[in-house]
Amino acid sequence: MPYGLVVLVEYLGVVETVSGEGRFVVKAESTPNVNDQIFNEKGTTIGIVKRIFGPVEGPYVTVSSQNGPVSGDLIGKKVFFRGESKHGKDKRRH
Structure with missing residues (x-):
């Protein structure tokens, strides 16, 4: 990792269920x-986030496994x- 680069990692939540199709x-608790x-x-x-669903206050996230x-x-x-x-050009635009 280059000097001075900060990677923010946020807590997503807890895995509730898994499927036989390589998804969970x-x-x-946060929305990616x-x-x-x-x-x-x-x-x-x-894995990678594929879908976000459910109520706004407590969404669920479907993740596709990379393995x-x-x-x-x-x-x-x-x-x-x-x-x-949250800085400069890295801000998300909606």
Whole structure:
């Protein structure tokens, strides 16, 4: 990582369910964007956000695994996403 580069990682939530299709669902406490990378507690990329659904106050996030089928061991694990930068050209525009 280049000197001076700060990567913000935000807590997403806990994995609720897994599917046999290489996807899992997270009960989100923060809302990522579609295609944001998802990380485990060790900082390893484990998937990409594919869909955000449910109520605004407590959305769910469908994540597509980067490693194929998802193990049931993932249920109950905390996951994280790279947060947005709030400075200059890195601001998100809606």
